Amino acid sequence: MTGVEGFIYPNEIELQWSLLIVLYPFITGLVAGAFILASLERVFNVQAVKPTYRLALLTALAFLLVAPLPLQLHLGHPERSLEMYLTPHTTSAMAMFGFVYLWYLMVVLVLEIWLDYRKEIVLKWRASQGWLRVVYGAMALWSDNIGDSALKLDDRIGKTLTVIGIPSAFLLHGYVGFIFGSIKANPWWSTPLMPIVFLFSAITSGIACILLLYFVTCWYRKVTVDMRCVDTVSKYLFYAFVVDFTLEMVDLIQRIYVSDESFRALDFMVKTRLFTSQIVVQILVGTVLPIVMLGVTQLVRMKEAARRAIYVMAGTLTLIGIFAMRWNVVIGGQLFSKSFLGYTSYKMEFATREGLLPSILLMILPFGILWVLIRLLPPWGHDEQPQTKQA
Amino acid sequence: MEPRPSDYRHLVRMAGLFVVGITMFLVLRSIFVPRNYGQFGPYNPGALQQNMDRPVKFAGQALCVVCHSEQADVRAQGRHVKVACESCHGALASHAQADDPAKSKPQKPDPRKTCVICHTASISKPKTFPQVDPAEHAPEGPCTACHVQPHSPKIS
Amino acid sequence: MNQDRRTFLGQTGTFLILSASAALAWEHVLAGTPESAPNYNTKDHWWGMAIDIEKCIGCGTCVRACKTENDVLLEEGNFRTWVERYVVDTADLEHPRVESPNGGYAGFHEREVTGANLKMFFVPKLCNHCERSPCVQVCPVGATFESPDGVVLVDKSYCLGCRYCVQACPYGCRFIDRRTETVDKCSLCYHRITKGLTTACCETCPTGARALADLKDPKDPIHAFLRDHKVQVLKPQMATGSKMYYNGLDGSVR
Numbered sequence: 001m002t003g004v005e006g007f008i009y010p011n012e013i014e015l016q017w018s019l020l021i022v023l024y025p026f027i028t029g030l031v032a033g034a035f036i037l038a039s040l041e042r043v044f045n046v047q048a049v050k051p052t053y054r055l056a057l058l059t060a061l062a063f064l065l066v067a068p069l070p071l072q073l074h075l076g077h078p079e080r081s082l083e084m085y086l087t088p089h090t091t092s093a094m095a096m097f098g099f100v101y102l103w104y105l106m107v108v109l110v111l112e113i114w115l116d117y118r119k120e121i122v123l124k125w126r127a128s129q130g131w132l133r134v135v136y137g138a139m140a141l142w143s144d145n146i147g148d149s150a151l152k153l154d155d156r157i158g159k160t161l162t163v164i165g166i167p168s169a170f171l172l173h174g175y176v177g178f179i180f181g182s183i184k185a186n187p188w189w190s191t192p193l194m195p196i197v198f199l200f201s202a203i204t205s206g207i208a209c210i211l212l213l214y215f216v217t218c219w220y221r222k223v224t225v226d227m228r229c230v231d232t233v234s235k236y237l238f239y240a241f242v243v244d245f246t247l248e249m250v251d252l253i254q255r256i257y258v259s260d261e262s263f264r265a266l267d268f269m270v271k272t273r274l275f276t277s278q279i280v281v282q283i284l285v286g287t288v289l290p291i292v293m294l295g296v297t298q299l300v301r302m303k304e305a306a307r308r309a310i311y312v313m314a315g316t317l318t319l320i321g322i323f324a325m326r327w328n329v330v331i332g333g334q335l336f337s338k339s340f341l342g343y344t345s346y347k348m349e350f351a352t353r354e355g356l357l358p359s360i361l362l363m364i365l366p367f368g369i370l371w372v373l374i375r376l377l378p379p380w381g382h383d384e385q386p387q388t389k390q391a
Numbered sequence: 392m393e394p395r396p397s398d399y400r401h402l403v404r405m406a407g408l409f410v411v412g413i414t415m416f417l418v419l420r421s422i423f424v425p426r427n428y429g430q431f432g433p434y435n436p437g438a439l440q441q442n443m444d445r446p447v448k449f450a451g452q453a454l455c456v457v458c459h460s461e462q463a464d465v466r467a468q469g470r471h472v473k474v475a476c477e478s479c480h481g482a483l484a485s486h487a488q489a490d491d492p493a494k495s496k497p498q499k500p501d502p503r504k505t506c507v508i509c510h511t512a513s514i515s516k517p518k519t520f521p522q523v524d525p526a527e528h529a530p531e532g533p534c535t536a537c538h539v540q541p542h543s544p545k546i547s
Numbered sequence: 548m549n550q551d552r553r554t555f556l557g558q559t560g561t562f563l564i565l566s567a568s569a570a571l572a573w574e575h576v577l578a579g580t581p582e583s584a585p586n587y588n589t590k591d592h593w594w595g596m597a598i599d600i601e602k603c604i605g606c607g608t609c610v611r612a613c614k615t616e617n618d619v620l621l622e623e624g625n626f627r628t629w630v631e632r633y634v635v636d637t638a639d640l641e642h643p644r645v646e647s648p649n650g651g652y653a654g655f656h657e658r659e660v661t662g663a664n665l666k667m668f669f670v671p672k673l674c675n676h677c678e679r680s681p682c683v684q685v686c687p688v689g690a691t692f693e694s695p696d697g698v699v700l701v702d703k704s705y706c707l708g709c710r711y712c713v714q715a716c717p718y719g720c721r722f723i724d725r726r727t728e729t730v731d732k733c734s735l736c737y738h739r740i741t742k743g744l745t746t747a748c749c750e751t752c753p754t755g756a757r758a759l760a761d762l763k764d765p766k767d768p769i770h771a772f773l774r775d776h777k778v779q780v781l782k783p784q785m786a787t788g789s790k791m792y793y794n795g796l797d798g799s800v801r
Contacts, residue, residue: 009719076708076728095687185717434692438702
């Protein structure tokens with residue numbers, strides 16, 4: 001048997017969950033993190049991050065729409081996937097997650113974006129022609145009441161939604177962590193810390209994603225970067241990452257200290273098959289380095305240009321690191337045998353249904369959707385004027 | 392300024408959308424959920440029948456003995472008393488249930504292929520189990536040259 | 548038409564359409580005639596299996612019989628049951644040498660083995676038909692379930708192929724059948740045991756190492772088996788309620 005070392009149960013030869021299932025927690029993590037960042041402004045009145053508010057909401061929506069796609073591609077029978085909603089098995093985290101997803105998409109994100117943008121939607125409805133007019137009309141639900149009292153009502157409801165949305169975002173990605181953490185058969189996954197670790201790594205990745213998108217959109221629009229905004233966003237990124245790293249280290253130290261029956265097999269796996277992706281990419285390059293970089297900006301006064309460069313680099317490394325974490329959890333959890341006596345390997349293909357190519361396309365798709373959303377509902381309101389970019 | 396009724400209009404329409412969605416969900420549920428789902432537990436009870444309806448390939452020795460009681464009696468005298476007919480003769484439900492079993496008589500097993508499966512010596516087998524090295528133990532002829540009656544294989 | 552009448556008509560129309568659809572939906576939900584009960588009464592049985600390690604000779608007849616009976620692919624990774632060979636150095640019980648060449652399909656024929664002070668034995672494995680099955684717990688749609696008579700079965704017409712159950716099984720007994728793209732596993736030959744036959748593996752085991760057990764039958768030999776032997780289940784720490792009872796299961800068995 002190729003790629004097998006030691007003894008594995010005969011049915012374990014093939015990995016069950018592929019790259020697509022690595023993508024899924026990564027994408028939902030970005031959603032949850034982006035929303036948490038947006039809620040900082042709305043609920044906790046952190047005015048500094050206001051320039052990213054609408055961008056974060058639209059990004060969350062774009063990614064949430066794409067999130068089910070890797071799952072559909074992976075299923076043996078995607079045409080039966082509606083069964084999860086029609087006859088959900090209530091003891092299954094996966095089934096109940098379908099409802100958490102639906103709740104989050106419809107009640108939290110769609111409603112909140114709709115309420116926040118309603119005034120602009122109605123104005124655009126009145127001002128546009130042809131099929132665009134139909135689109136905006138549908139979005140407005142053909143109600144054009146944007147009087148003061150109506151908008152105030154929207155604002156109150158929107159604020160309530162955001163407050164509900166914060167625990168919903170926690171639930172959205174904490175649940176994904178629970179899907180893995182509740183599998184007692186797999187010691188790499190089975191830990192009560194898993195939902196919390198997933199949640200904080202989600203927050204970290206979401207904040208990093210919005211930070212980078214903000215830089216990209218400013219560059220594209222030739223607008224000055226609001227330094228107070230990126231300084232604050234990076235500060236939150238730093239703190240979220242520190243908490244995330246601490247939690248992961250707590251898990252690791254506990255495992256090493258307690259050293260239960262699975263430890264020897266897992267330790268060997270980390271030192272050999274998972275060395276590059278876990279030690280090098282996830283921990284050193286993807287976590288320690290960006291934390292140090294961001295920490296330096298917190299402690300040392302630096303010029304704006306230098307800070308911007310560090311934020312961009314740290315944000316990129318963060319995303320790489322969090323992706324590697326998802327890879328190490330999902331793929332790593334399947335590389336070792338449940339007999340703890342052997343290992344198999346992941347044979348990733350390129351142009352098959354679960355291969356690299358669809359994964360790359362699925363990661364590009366949300367940006368395409370985001371582009372459409374930004375065109376339809378520009379996140380940059382009337383209060384911001386484009387300025388020439390300064391050095 | 393207090394919100395007027397017309398200020399709620401868009402919210403009512405949005406709520407209406409949600410009601411439509413939930414209704415569609417209920418309709419889909421009635422169409423697609425298998426009948427009596429949940430009767431015995433959170434599953435489709437038809438699956439029990441589905442699992443019962445698979446074809447049987449091994450007849451089970453109780454059925455073999457109905458016609459082949461002679462061979463069963465011989466077997467009862469020897470050390471193969473607990474070995475089922477189909478362990479060596481393979482899956483024979485199609486023969487047992489045929490309209491004319493004589494027409495679908497199975498082939499006699501080849502001793503050099505069948506007997507050796509169990510009786511080839513292996514260092515891991517229990518020491519009390521009768522096992523020989525086929526390369527050394529009568530390598531030329533079939534096992535039945537000396538163990539004439541495989542159903543009761545003792546050499547008398 | 549003035550605004551008020553238009554609004555009124557619109558609202559009435561919407562109300563009527565919604566009520567009609569709701570009524571239609573409710574009727575569908577309530578309708579449906581009950582299925583006729585099958586002849587076999589599930590309440591009279593509680594299935595398990597008695598496996599005697601001391602009798603297993605690793606011939607692999609059970610593996611071949613299962614593949615024949617249940618139309619399982621002969622490829623690797625498709626095993627409803629399999630046999631493992633353990634070579635245990637008595638000085639190092641925690642690290643046995645284990646192998647299962649093609650699941651034991653062609654038996655085991657090693658003449659020699661390296662090392663001294665070894666003990667060797669065979670362990671047949673299959674779905675444990677757990678009473679508190681983790682695979683049943685995680686299935687999102689109820690496509691795998693425990694029947695009222697204690698057999699964990701798969702509904703192949705309902706399974707999505709999400710593979711969550713394969714991840715959740717501690718024993719590695721589930722796999723994906725690439726022909727149906729659904730999960731497959733030992734069904735305890737449900738189609739046989741409900742007709743009074745025994746499973747294909749128990750039928751063909753030449754040494755009686757495997758024996759189907761009906762725990763609800765007072766005359767079943769399982770009761771004497773459990774009473775007279777020191778029995779164990781696989782991975783008892785998982786508390787799955789496994790009903791495959793092994794006699795002679797060594798502590799080194801994973």
